[in-house]
Amino acid sequence: MTLRWALVASDGAARAGVLHTAHGAVETPVFMPVGTAGTVKAMTAEAVRSTGARLVLGNTYHLMLRPGAERVARLGGLHRFMDWRGPILTDSGGYQVMSLSELREMDEGGVTFRSHLDGTRHRLTPERSVEIQRLLGADIAMCLDECTPFPATEAAAAASMRLSMRWAARCRAAFVPRPGHGLFGIVQGGVYPELRAESVAALTAIGFEGYAIGGLAVGEGQAAMFAVLDGTVPLLPADRPRYLMGVGTPADLVGAVRRGVDMFDCVLPTRSGRTGRAYTRRGVLNLRNARHAEDPGPLDPACGCPACKNHSRAYLHHLFKAREMLGPMLLTWHNLQYYQDLMRGLRAAILAGRFEEAAAEAAAGWTAEPAEAAEAAA
Numbered sequence: 001m002t003l004r005w006a007l008v009a010s011d012g013a014a015r016a017g018v019l020h021t022a023h024g025a026v027e028t029p030v031f032m033p034v035g036t037a038g039t040v041k042a043m044t045a046e047a048v049r050s051t052g053a054r055l056v057l058g059n060t061y062h063l064m065l066r067p068g069a070e071r072v073a074r075l076g077g078l079h080r081f082m083d084w085r086g087p088i089l090t091d092s093g094g095y096q097v098m099s100l101s102e103l104r105e106m107d108e109g110g111v112t113f114r115s116h117l118d119g120t121r122h123r124l125t126p127e128r129s130v131e132i133q134r135l136l137g138a139d140i141a142m143c144l145d146e147c148t149p150f151p152a153t154e155a156a157a158a159a160s161m162r163l164s165m166r167w168a169a170r171c172r173a174a175f176v177p178r179p180g181h182g183l184f185g186i187v188q189g190g191v192y193p194e195l196r197a198e199s200v201a202a203l204t205a206i207g208f209e210g211y212a213i214g215g216l217a218v219g220e221g222q223a224a225m226f227a228v229l230d231g232t233v234p235l236l237p238a239d240r241p242r243y244l245m246g247v248g249t250p251a252d253l254v255g256a257v258r259r260g261v262d263m264f265d266c267v268l269p270t271r272s273g274r275t276g277r278a279y280t281r282r283g284v285l286n287l288r289n290a291r292h293a294e295d296p297g298p299l300d301p302a303c304g305c306p307a308c309k310n311h312s313r314a315y316l317h318h319l320f321k322a323r324e325m326l327g328p329m330l331l332t333w334h335n336l337q338y339y340q341d342l343m344r345g346l347r348a349a350i351l352a353g354r355f356e357e358a359a360a361e362a363a364a365g366w367t368a369e370p371a372e373a374a375e376a377a378a
C-alpha cells in the first residue's frame with residue numbers, strides 16, 4: 001500500500017491525524033525541521049529526534065549538486081547517510097533552482113541552470129526530479145513545479161500554474177509506487193482564487209497521496225496567505241494530508257492548522273536560532289540584546305530543551321557575543337523544541353475539542369516579553 005493518512009479527530013476545520021509511511025507513523029499536525037544538505041544544521045539526528053520531530057525535509061537541489069543523488073543511493077540512501085530513521089520528505093528542487101542557481105533557462109521540458117557552487121550546468125525535468133527523490137529514498141516526494149514569483153499578474157500566474165500542472169502529470173507518470181511511499185501534488189495559482197481552484201481540479205484529476213499548497217510566504221503577507229488557504233483548503237480531498245510549504249512563524253502555523261492544514265516545513269526555527277533569535281512561549285527574543293547579559297533565568301521556563309534546562313539567558317547571550325558555536329547549536333535545539341511542543345499542544349487540543357482555547361492561550365503568551373528587534377545591538 002502507498003503512503004496513507006488517517007483522520008483521528010477534528011475540531012472546527014482543524015484536524016488531528018496519523019501519516020503512515022515506510023519509516024513509521026507520524027502524528028499530524030506536524031512540523032518538519034529542514035535538513036537542507038543531509039543535516040538539520042547544528043543538530044545531530046539524535047538531538048532532532050529528541051525534540052519529538054518524526055519527519056524531516058531534505059532538499060533535492062542541494063543534494064543533487066553535492067554529494068549527488070547517485071552517490072547517496074550507492075551509500076544506502078539518505079536515511080542511512082544522515083542517520084535519520086524516521087520518514088523523510090524531499091522537495092523537488094524547483095524552488096531552490098529559482099532562488100539559488102544562476103543562468104536559469106525554463107522551457108516546457110524543464111529547467112537548465114548553473115550550480116551556485118561551481119558553475120557546472122545541470123538540467124532538472126519532472127522525470128529527473130522524481131528519479132533523484134527516489135535515489136535519495138524519500139518517503140514523500142514532491143512534484144517539480146515552478147514557484148510563481150510574487151507579485152505576478154493573473155496572466156503570468158496562470159501560465160506558470162498551468163506549466164506546473166503539466167509537470168505534475170509527468171511526475172505522476174514517472175513515480176514508481178512503493179509501499180509506504182507517496183507523491184504529493186502542489187497547488188499553485190498565486191493569490192488568485194480561480195487559479196487556485198483550477199490547480200486543485202487539475203491535481204485531483206491526476207490523483208496524489210497528498211496535496212501541498214505552494215507559492216505562499218513569498219512576500220504576500222499573513223492575511224493574503226490565510227485568504228488563499230480559506231479559498232483552497234476546502235477544495236482539497238478530505239482524506240489526504242495537506243502540506244503548506246515553507247511556512248512559517250508560530251502564528252502562521254496556528255492559523256493554518258485552524259484552516260485544516262496538516263504539515264509544515266520552514267527554515268525559520270533553525271535559521272533564526274543560528275542568529276540569536278529564539279521563539280518561546282513568551283514571544284520572540286533576541287539573545288544578542290544587552291538586556292539578557294546578566295539575566296540568570298531560563299530562556300523559556302516551560303521548555304525542557306538543554307538551552308532552557310541547563311543554562312541562563314546570560315550564558316546564551318555570552319555565547320552569541322563571543323561567537324561560540326554552542327550558541328547557534330543550543331538556540332536551534334530550543335527553537336525546534338518549541339515548534340514541536342507547539343504542534344503537539346495543538347494536536348492535543350484538537351483531540352480534546354479545545355483548539356480555539358489553546359490557540360488563544362498561545363497567542364496571549366507571545367506578548368509577554370517586550371518586542372526585540374531582529375538586529376538589536378548590544
Ligand SMILES: [Zn+2]
Pocket residue numbers: 299300303304305306307308309333334335337338
Ligand atoms: Zn528550550
